[in-house]
Every structure is written in C-alpha cells, then in structure tokens.
Amino acid sequence: MSEPPAPANASLTPQPGHLYVVATPIGNLADLTQRAHAILAGVDLVACEDTRTTGAMLTRLGVHRQLVPYHEHNETEMAEKLADELAAGKSIAVVSDAGTPALSDPGFRIVRACRRRGLPVVPVPGASALLAVLSASGLPSNGFLFVGFLPPKSAARIAFFEKHRSFDYTLALYESCHRIDKAVDELVATLGPDRVICVAKEVTKLHETFLVGRAADVQARLAKTSLKGEFVLLIAPPDFAL
Structure with missing residues (x-):
C-alpha cells in the first residue's frame, strides 16, 4: 500500500498563496535546515529585514530570489501589500536578519494580516x-x-x-x-x-x-x-x- 501524500505545509516546494515564516541561522550558516533552504530557493518573494544581510546569506547558499524590504519602519504598510501579493497567488517567505521572525523581529503584522484574510501561514522552524x-x-x-x-x-x-x-x-x-x-x-x-x-x-x-x-x-x-x-x-x- 502506498503512503499518503505529505500535506502541503510539509512540502519542500512552496505552494502558491502561502506565507512561509522561515527561521534563519543566528550565526552558523550550517544551522539552516534543508527545508528552509528549499523554501527560500523556491518562493516568488523573500520579505526580509535587511536586503543586504539576507542577500549575502542567499548568495552564500547559491540562491537568487527577489528581495523585498520588510522591517520595523515599513512593516504596517508592507504587511497589507504582501498579503495582496499572497492573495494573488504568489508564495512569500518572511525572514529576519537572524533567528525566527516575529520574536522581537518583524513578522507579526504580515502573519496577522494573513490570518485576518484566511491566507495560509506555514512555519519553517529553525534557529532561535x-x-x-x-x-x-x-x-x-x-x-x-x-x-x-x-x-x-x-x-x-x-x-x-x-x-x-x-x-x-x-x-x-x-x-x-x-x-x-x-x-x-x-x-x-x-x-x-x-x-x-x-x-x-x-x-x-x-x-x-x-x-x-x-x-x-x-x-x-x-x-x-x-x-x-x-x-x-x-x-x-x-x-x-x-
């Protein structure tokens, strides 16, 4: 008997219209999980606290994605804009400079905007x-x-x-x-x-x-x-x- 397919939130392939809350290393790049790497490499957009910091990390990983600034100074405005992108079918990963987003870092508002609209939010856990x-x-x-x-x-x-x-x-x-x-x-x-x-x-x-x-x-x-x-x-x- 074949095994049932894995649920969408366990897939290594980002799904359209899904927000992925991705934990990134707090110092040691080897702490990035295989799943986080795959999600970051496959989403349409990466919303990040500092495009330079995240861009440098992705370059070291051989990943090239469109980066969108999402930080404490524009978080309220960008949360709704990113939710619009998700509603239109794009897949988005939100990351902070290091560690797990939304824990004393940007992330809470985009997640709340998605929950308000009934858009899927998938945690990709890792370093904290x-x-x-x-x-x-x-x-x-x-x-x-x-x-x-x-x-x-x-x-x-x-x-x-x-x-x-x-x-x-x-x-x-x-x-x-x-x-x-x-x-x-x-x-x-x-x-x-x-x-x-x-x-x-x-x-x-x-x-x-x-x-x-x-x-x-x-x-x-x-x-x-x-x-x-x-x-x-x-x-x-x-x-x-x-």
Whole structure:
C-alpha cells in the first residue's frame, strides 16, 4: 500500500498563496535546515529585514530570489501589500536578519494580516537565540516568560525587575551591547547578588560565551568580557540554585 501524500505545509516546494515564516541561522550558516533552504530557493518573494544581510546569506547558499524590504519602519504598510501579493497567488517567505521572525523581529503584522484574510501561514522552524540559550543555560526551562528587549531607560528596567522579583519561572530577555552591563548592574542592585542568571552572547559563533551563576559573579565576569554582539539574559526564579 502506498503512503499518503505529505500535506502541503510539509512540502519542500512552496505552494502558491502561502506565507512561509522561515527561521534563519543566528550565526552558523550550517544551522539552516534543508527545508528552509528549499523554501527560500523556491518562493516568488523573500520579505526580509535587511536586503543586504539576507542577500549575502542567499548568495552564500547559491540562491537568487527577489528581495523585498520588510522591517520595523515599513512593516504596517508592507504587511497589507504582501498579503495582496499572497492573495494573488504568489508564495512569500518572511525572514529576519537572524533567528525566527516575529520574536522581537518583524513578522507579526504580515502573519496577522494573513490570518485576518484566511491566507495560509506555514512555519519553517529553525534557529532561535532565545531557545538555544535557554536549552544550554542550566536554568529552569519548565516554564518561562519572554519579554523581548528591556526598556532603554534605567528607571523602566529597574521597575521591570521589581515587578518580576517573585516571578515563579525563568525570565528571558534580549539586550543590546550598549546596555547589557547597565542592565546587569541594575539587576544585582534590585534582585540581589545571589539571584542565578545567565548572560549569553555570540551563540553558535566562534566566540560563543555563556556566563552562568550568581548575579554578582556574572557581573564581575561580564566586566572582563567584550561587549560586542547582542545578548540573551535569563533570570532564574528567586529560590533556584545551580
């Protein structure tokens, strides 16, 4: 007896009128999945955060597709335009510069526009800095709250730490190289030196770094670490010990 055909959303061939939410590597190109490669090579359009970044990645893969800018400054307008293209039968992949779209990156609005219109949306999973760090941190992963980037102002960051002082699960945050040291300083001052945290940077890259332990110890080690790149910050529940 022959096996039933695979569903359309599992196919390596993009289907007309489908939006593909494609995860791209966060540093190591080898982390791109075979399926993601096939989808990117076959869609009519690739909507990307930065055409230069995505164009360079596709060139390394030997892929040449039409690229359309889709970023935080034009996302609202482009979401509807891209949905029109999908409704007309084109297949589109949406990608961010690195990782999974819509997680603190553009992607949410085009997906919402498709859901409103009943257009098919297909996830093509892969790399995620958040999940990569959580899985390798040693902090509790039975439940967590991801809140994206911390506020840029010190008072707002401190207020966030105070509000979540007794949160029962791991807190997961992104932070920029310009503020990570200040954020950890405020964390130690607000939550105390013994709170277990993880600061990770350059994940999957040559200089991948994980700083895990008491907040005061991580703070001291961070002061001796290059602050280039973007960071993931995890904060364990109050009573957790490694």
